[in-house]
Amino acid sequence: MIIFGGVGDLAMRKLLPALYMAHLHGNLPPGTRIISTGRQEYDRAAYLAFVEEHSRPFISGENFTDEAWRSFQQLLEFVRIDVEKDGMAPLAKVSRPGAERVFYLATAPSLFTTICDKLSEAKLVDRNARVVLEKPLGRDLASAVEINEAVGRHFEESQIYRIDHYLGKETVQNLMVLRFGNSILEPLWRAPNITSVQITVAEEVGVGSRAGFYDSAGAMRDMVQNHLLQLLCIVAMEPPASLAPDAVRDEKLKVLRSLRRFSLASIARDTVRGQYVRGVSGNQEVPGYLEERNVPEGSSTETFVAMRAYVDTWRWSKVPFYLRTGKRMARRSSKIVIEFANPPFPLFPETPGGVANRLVIELQPEEAIKLQLMAKQPGSGMQMQQVALNLDLQSAFSQRRAEAYERLLIDVVRGRLTHFMRRDELEAAWEWADPIINGWSALAEKPNPYAAGTWGPSESFALLARDGFSWVE
Numbered sequence: 347m348i349i350f351g352g353v354g355d356l357a358m359r360k361l362l363p364a365l366y367m368a369h370l371h372g373n374l375p376p377g378t379r380i381i382s383t384g385r386q387e388y389d390r391a392a393y394l395a396f397v398e399e400h401s402r403p404f405i406s407g408e409n410f411t412d413e414a415w416r417s418f419q420q421l422l423e424f425v426r427i428d429v430e431k432d433g434m435a436p437l438a439k440v441s442r443p444g445a446e447r448v449f450y451l452a453t454a455p456s457l458f459t460t461i462c463d464k465l466s467e468a469k470l471v472d473r474n475a476r477v478v479l480e481k482p483l484g485r486d487l488a489s490a491v492e493i494n495e496a497v498g499r500h501f502e503e504s505q506i507y508r509i510d511h512y513l514g515k516e517t518v519q520n521l522m523v524l525r526f527g528n529s530i531l532e533p534l535w536r537a538p539n540i541t542s543v544q545i546t547v548a549e550e551v552g553v554g555s556r557a558g559f560y561d562s563a564g565a566m567r568d569m570v571q572n573h574l575l576q577l578l579c580i581v582a583m584e585p586p587a588s589l590a591p592d593a594v595r596d597e598k599l600k601v602l603r604s605l606r607r608f609s610l611a612s613i614a615r616d617t618v619r620g621q622y623v624r625g626v627s628g629n630q631e632v633p634g635y636l637e638e639r640n641v642p643e644g645s646s647t648e649t650f651v652a653m654r655a656y657v658d659t660w661r662w663s664k665v666p667f668y669l670r671t672g673k674r675m676a677r678r679s680s681k682i683v684i685e686f687a688n689p690p691f692p693l694f695p696e697t698p699g700g701v702a703n704r705l706v707i708e709l710q711p712e713e714a715i716k717l718q719l720m721a722k723q724p725g726s727g728m729q730m731q732q733v734a735l736n737l738d739l740q741s742a743f744s745q746r747r748a749e750a751y752e753r754l755l756i757d758v759v760r761g762r763l764t765h766f767m768r769r770d771e772l773e774a775a776w777e778w779a780d781p782i783i784n785g786w787s788a789l790a791e792k793p794n795p796y797a798a799g800t801w802g803p804s805e806s807f808a809l810l811a812r813d814g815f816s817w818v819e
Contacts, residue, residue: 516753
């Protein structure tokens with residue numbers, strides 16, 4: 347496992363802890379070596395000291411033992427390479443002939459082409475090699491195609507793993523089982539039985555140290571084009587013929603190609619951009635986006651997006667998909683809400699909350715699946731009350747639940763492509779997203795302000811209210 351950007355934030359906070367957990371539970375093949383690369387002048391001792399300080403704190407206490415940590419450290423090595431200036435000779439020198447190599451590109455996408463070209467020149471790419479591409483993969487369709495072409499010159503499509511860590515979450519993978527492994531749900535999973543779908547990925551944190559990157563991307567490129575669209579695909583896809591990687595990804599591609607394209611008029615009507623201003627989060631005052639370090643003065647980058655989208659297929663005809671994501675929101679919460687149609691005749695008094703049945707799939711911070719039903723309140727009369735059948739995935743299964751990066755890294759090692767994006771998927775997502783981003787630029791409207799620690803600008807609530815819906819908090 348060769349990690350480019352091996353001393354970066356992603357490697358320290360996510361990749362090495364995930365690899366430690368895989369090692370702890372025997373999921374790395376015997377003889378595995380983990381080689382980090384970077385421009386730092388580290389010998390092995392200095393690199394291990396850096397890992398001790400910056401990565402070990404991200405391993406939870408119940409999973410940490412001194413013995414396991416020492417044996418994991420034996421797998422770690424460091425090779426100094428300045429990707430833009432050096433060749434890959436130092437890496438070739440320490441790489442075992444005939445080894446199966448996984449190259450993890452945890453760098454800026456602008457370096458992907460250079461890295462792949464130089465790996466090929468050093469004859470480190472063979473038919474057993476795999477390359478993992480970290481998002482964002484481009485900033486528009488043209489740059490995504492350029493990256494795909496550059497990587498594809500040296501790696502076959504079956505060797506390329508475009509990672510989206512949301513696809514590694516247990517509940518997201520459980521959504522496939524929920525939909526296609528239960529006969530009671532599948533007949534209802536369509537219009538007119540379902541009246542709307544909400545997908546929310548809310549973050550409590552601000553941009554923090556990512557302001558330099560984030561200001562050039564915004565919430566649309568950073569979250570909607572990848573994470574939220576992948577969740578939408580799993581909700582909306584047709585049953586695949588099998589669980590083979592291409593069978594699943596073929597169905598997701600059909601959804602992306604069925605997404606209704608936005609015109610300038612529908613962008614103005616059906617999308618909301620927001621930007622957080624000073625407010626209170628976590629019981630303390632926090633700065634607004636324009637007050638964050640490294641954010642350009644007067645920036646119009648959105649930190650919040652809400653929109654109404656449609657999947658133009660028979661299954662989903664006229665069903666709105668409401669997508670929402672933002673930073674500095676009221677709390678960290680990722681969920682999918684499926685709203686079912688009310689009974690056709692109102693036999694009982696008015697339904698509390700307006701909706702009789704909802705399926706709520708919570709992805710974070712807790713992982714749970716809740717089916718909301720109506721029940722009679724105790725006592726005389728026929729007053730109804732909403733109750734929930736709650737499947738708490740944490741308590742339902744006694745075995746340990748792997749984190750998303752751990753699960754996906756094990757998939758890479760074992761050659762499983764199902765939960766990674768294929769090239770045509772990525773490009774179809776950009777084909778849908780590009781006109782929205784360009785439309786915002788043409789409209790030249792500033793994002794709507796919302797106070798940090800709230801659920802976003804009021805315009806996002808109006809977006810649903812026009813259709814008679816409201817966000818489920």
